């Protein structure tokens with residue numbers, strides 16, 4: 198019997214020239230790149246080969262990798278328009294610095310810097326920026342959350358804005374093994390699921406030669422099999438993006454994908470929210486957030502409210518009141534659960550926005566409506 202063969206991964210010529218540039222930077226900047234020398238050589242090799250016209254980097258952090266990318270574009274004398282996007286205004290490891298601060302501080306060392314068209318977009322998430330950036334992105338780097346659903350939803354959102362044969366680079370495809378933490382699966386899930394021409398090369402320095410970076414080139418098969426990525430939305434999520442971010446992803450799916458994908462997206466999202474309501478992880482995070490507020494109000498006295506009531510009592514967490522939209526609709530059973538907690542209608546709530554956090558304790562179906570009601574008045578939602 199003949200041996201089974203399969204399509205092999207592609208190789209790109211590694212482009213290490215930027216390493217001599219990065220070595221000249223002060224150590225304080227150098228060590229801020231979250232990519233290894235191999236990762237940067239792989240990324241720059243793809244830039245050199247494909248000479249992008251419109252490039253997007255999602256996930257900037259301090260900005261050392263962004264600076265390397267810009268120096269690479271400048272050295273190759275490319276006329277690329279390059280966008281660097283980060284949801285955080287401030288660097289996530291040191292909030293006294295701006296995200297991407299390294300780019301500003303090493304600007305005068307970047308080759309042909311004045312000719313490079315670079316935009317640093319901070320303070321809004323990747324899907325919220327896509328409309329403003331527009332289509333025909335031919336080179337995308339995803340390096341954001343690493344936990345599901347992070348890069349999975351980022352890619353689903355980005356796909357309608359990519360050019361026909363765009364290159365997509367995924368960083369940290371081995372982070373689950375490097376950090377020995379099975380949370381970090383999102384980039385690898387995208388890499389393995391997408392149908393495309395894939396780049397994967399040996400990195401002799403780690404993981405027995407298996408790399409922490411990969412890339413793919415969009416093909417016709419990517420579109421034909423895009424449903425496989427939606428299917429991945431039912432893998433277990435390790436965090437729940439907040440409502441604003443989920444709505445930004447959803448808006449793109451609604452506008453650019455056929456209805457069955459939107460329907461799948463909605464059902465997977467609601468399922469994940471129901472799961473999260475009960476997970477230990479959520480409870481741990483919730484306990485921490487709970488104690489950050491002077492007072493806590495529950496919004497909702499039904500079944501979900503009772504689950505959180507017992508959770509609070511078991512964990513010695515305060516409840517300063519329960520608000521509901523209409524007191525006349527609270528039944529005797531619900532009242533009996535909250536018998537040691539004052540109950541108010543929302544319009545008679547006892548605290549101002551700066552005095553309390555609100556825990557939304559209604560079922561997932563009503564969650565968004567209540568979220569809008571309370572945030573419109575300036576209240577913070579916990580959990």
Ligand SMILES: C[S@@+](CC[C@H](N)C(=O)[O-])C[C@H]1O[C@@H](n2cnc3c(N)ncnc32)[C@H](O)[C@@H]1O
Nearest residue numbers: 230231232256258262283284285322323340341
């Ligand atoms: C691992 S760091 C990026 C590292 C950087 N690429 C490097 O090589 O140095 C991840 C960054 O992604 C940002 N991020 C996470 N989710 C995001 C989202 N949905 N949109 C934009 N940025 C996001 C975080 O604020 C953080 O700065």
